[in-house]
Amino acid sequence: MIPWKTLDRSPIPGGGELTLVQRGEEMAIRVNGAELMASRAHASEERMSILAAERLAHVAAPRVLIGGLGLGYTLRAALDAFPQQATIVVAELVPAVVTWMRGPLAHLSGHPLDDPRAVVEIADAAAILRASPRTFDAVLLDIDNSPTTLIRESNASLYSTAGMVSARSALAPGGVLVVWSAGPDDRFAQRMQRAGFRVEVIRARAHGERRGHAYTLFVGEIERSLPRGTAVPSPTRPRPSPRK
Numbered sequence: 001m002i003p004w005k006t007l008d009r010s011p012i013p014g015g016g017e018l019t020l021v022q023r024g025e026e027m028a029i030r031v032n033g034a035e036l037m038a039s040r041a042h043a044s045e046e047r048m049s050i051l052a053a054e055r056l057a058h059v060a061a062p063r064v065l066i067g068g069l070g071l072g073y074t075l076r077a078a079l080d081a082f083p084q085q086a087t088i089v090v091a092e093l094v095p096a097v098v099t100w101m102r103g104p105l106a107h108l109s110g111h112p113l114d115d116p117r118a119v120v121e122i123a124d125a126a127a128i129l130r131a132s133p134r135t136f137d138a139v140l141l142d143i144d145n146s147p148t149t150l151i152r153e154s155n156a157s158l159y160s161t162a163g164m165v166s167a168r169s170a171l172a173p174g175g176v177l178v179v180w181s182a183g184p185d186d187r188f189a190q191r192m193q194r195a196g197f198r199v200e201v202i203r204a205r206a207h208g209e210r211r212g213h214a215y216t217l218f219v220g221e222i223e224r225s226l227p228r229g230t231a232v233p234s235p236t237r238p239r240p241s242p243r244k
């Protein structure tokens, strides 16, 4: 068995360390030693973009937000699935991930940052959502392991009801939110519903249609006909922390 080799390390804003590791052709990003994303399986990450693009086929120039970059598979699938007129903003918290994507990771997902439609913002996806009312037609969130088993604890707020309201507020009428999760989570689906989404829970295999572990994609859609000035729902009472 070929041993894993550490290619680079980087601090994570707010605490912790990200490492880029390689074993033969395989590459992975780890957070404090735990695997966050690896190149051996990426069909579920790609499916996020495909599902959103299918639902937005009627939009000529969709605006898409992806959080975060990782190994670039969701971004590559978005570049392939959305039309040439699309704008695809990628929010990535750790600057080194972007540096790696312009270097040793670039070939994995076909050099996605070379495409002029891809715009990278070094930022917390939560901050971009809060600062972007009615801006995006699609928001694709794959920043952590799941809404409840988080690798980066401060990501919990983005998966809370308030975080889902913020995601909803950042969507234009008819917008679509897709959230990646390692497993099912009924309480999270309910939080999305409380935030005003029509929710579909989809099992997405690690290796294409039928092979590999089944991950969970939460697909939330909002009404197309929301008149301008309509207030989005806010959480009615404080929710307990999802980390239990």
Ligand SMILES: C[S@@+](CC[C@H](N)C(=O)[O-])C[C@H]1O[C@@H](n2cnc3c(N)ncnc32)[C@H](O)[C@@H]1O
Residues within 6 Å of the ligand: 036, 037, 042, 045, 046, 067, 068, 069, 070, 071, 072, 073, 074, 075, 091, 092, 093, 094, 097, 123, 124, 125, 126, 142, 143, 144, 152, 155
């Ligand atoms: C699981 S990886 C994303 C994998 C990606 N979907 C792919 O196809 O390769 C998670 C990424 O989100 C970034 N990240 C974590 N928390 C974030 C946040 N709050 N805002 C933006 N990016 C974040 C991590 O640094 C990492 O690059």
